[in-house]
Amino acid sequence: MLIVTTVDELRRQTGVLMRERGGPVGLVPTMGALHEGHMSLVHRAGEECGVLVVSIFVNPTQFNEQSDLDNYPRTLEADAALCEANGVDIVFAPSPAEVYPQGFATGVHVSGLTDKWEGEFRPGHFDGVATVVAKLFGMVMPDRAYFGEKDFQQLAVVRRMTADLNLPVAVIGCPTVRESEGLAMSSRNSRLGTDDRTSALQISCALQAALVEGMTGNTDPSSLLSLSRDIMERDGILEIEYLAIVDPLTLEPREGELQDRDRIITAVRCGGVRLIDNMELRTQRALQETIPAGQATGTGK
Template identity: 45%
Template structure:
């Protein structure tokens, strides 16, 4: 396994693989990341993983400084999975002096995570664009857990005519339904128990949908009622949106994305479900 921190070296190393799957990460890997690595291995043969905590996607009052990091642990996990390349750039490599270009998808900044975290998707789209252009993978792999991110990346690739296939894999969950996330490490034992309410809310809405409910307002209310059963949970938004535009729906006719963001103490959690 080659661990490389410079753009020139990683491009040279990448050139020997006719087909390459890329799994972009911010590190502190969990089973969700590793499931993407395994899928990339099955579909592409060679696998590259990037580990880069991207400063430009964090707001001024967010958790960039305390975001969990453990490079040696991550590299051990990736070596055990047979990863071929690991790209570990410094911020000055990705954003050198004088850097002044951003990828902006204006519509994404108006809804859901974009509205809640101004500038977040400029940072996401810009860094993913750079990673795709640096490593030039055949396919890049993302998890459904960050649903809006997957919509943003797919639109960017389409709009900019980038020759990369974007693969979105299902969210990996704990046995009790909690979606895997590097930020789960912030949760106390009690908060960890409470955090299952996100999945319970999504399940409740999906069950009402399966029973024939198509009113988005009713389905939002179902999720809000479940969340209200945990007084320590403070919802930021509860959404029933079009899966492509992410605009809120009145009536579901062709499927929907149920999603939410909540605060649990100082921890911000997101989750979603496609129906």
């Protein structure tokens, strides 16, 4: 495995591997502090791509607070070892000056998708995300790029940007990886104390409750949200920033009946740690339509 820090070297080494193996080139963009959630993206990319690049770059333009940027964990040595153990070909770890050289004056803004939910609580965040992802696509020139569904709004923004700019990259969303008790994997989980971690488990429980309720026939979004909110507020520890059921493409709040594959999304603060999560919801009607004729009524043989 190679660790490269410049675009020129990245392209040279990628070209060598392409000539040896062929493509496609897969990219897993990260900010480091890697965990098994990231590795699930690596494994998916490794199965589908001839050359696998993981970028590790703590992007300064997507942080709202300087202190958050300063305190973000930087563990390149450990991250590189994890990448090597999981079959990564190239770790691309550029400096801020390599990504944003002197005189850099261009940004990417995705209208509509970025002014709500995470965008409301983290103004400017998605401009930084869209800009750095566009930069990474231009530097790495991947055929496929892999993103976790845990950051569902980010995934929607990247997909919209890629389509709008006609970028020749397939954006692949991968399922959220969870710890054994259900908590969505995140580098922030390490900052949770024992009691806070117990409270944080209510997040996935609340979303799962809405999922089950929808699958059993409840199509009222307000009822499902009330159920989830009651679970999250049970012990008074979690502070909900937002909780909504949204259209998975537009991220607009669902009005009227729940639609199959809507998303329930949330952000909460738990003991000073901000956590996000989401789940895809299914409807009873859609699930019944996927059951072979006869089995739904018990007459199948």
